[in-house]
Amino acid sequence: MALIELWATDVAKMARFYKGVAGYDVTDGAAKGESAGFQLRSGGYARAGIMPKPGKTPTAWVPYTLRAGACRRPIASASAAGARVVMQRASLHGTPVAILVDPDRGSVAVAEWAGRAREAK
Numbered sequence: 001m002a003l004i005e006l007w008a009t010d011v012a013k014m015a016r017f018y019k020g021v022a023g024y025d026v027t028d029g030a031a032k033g034e035s036a037g038f039q040l041r042s043g044g045y046a047r048a049g050i051m052p053k054p055g056k057t058p059t060a061w062v063p064y065t066l067r068a069g070a071c072r073r074p075i076a077s078a079s080a081a082g083a084r085v086v087m088q089r090a091s092l093h094g095t096p097v098a099i100l101v102d103p104d105r106g107s108v109a110v111a112e113w114a115g116r117a118r119e120a121k
Helices: 011-022 072-080
Strands: 004-008 025-028 038-042 045-052 060-063 066-068 084-092 095-101 107-112
Touching: 004 011, 011 025, 011 038, 011 045, 060 107, 072 084, 072 095, 072 107
Parallel strands: 004 045, 066 107
Antiparallel strands: 004 060, 025 038, 038 045, 084 095, 095 107
16 A cells, blocks of 8 residues: 555556656556556655545545554554544555544544555555
């Protein structure tokens, strides 16, 4: 999973757009069991992902700045500190993910990674 993803209605269209505008190499980024998704790569590294937006969520760039071994604890801590949960914990890419809005209205995703996060080559 990239550290930032575009959740979009037409992932192929967005992959073509960012390839043309920013010159990214585009590779298949669908996780096991998924039929669609792309990685935007440059310099041999995945820089961002594009995936179908879940449910009725809006098209948006989603940053994953909070990475945790368990999704529930950061959600509870962030909520206690004034964040609002706008997408309850759901499975995306086979990974539990929730979306929070911080007290200054910035959005962030909390994802539950089983192992160490690595930059894909």
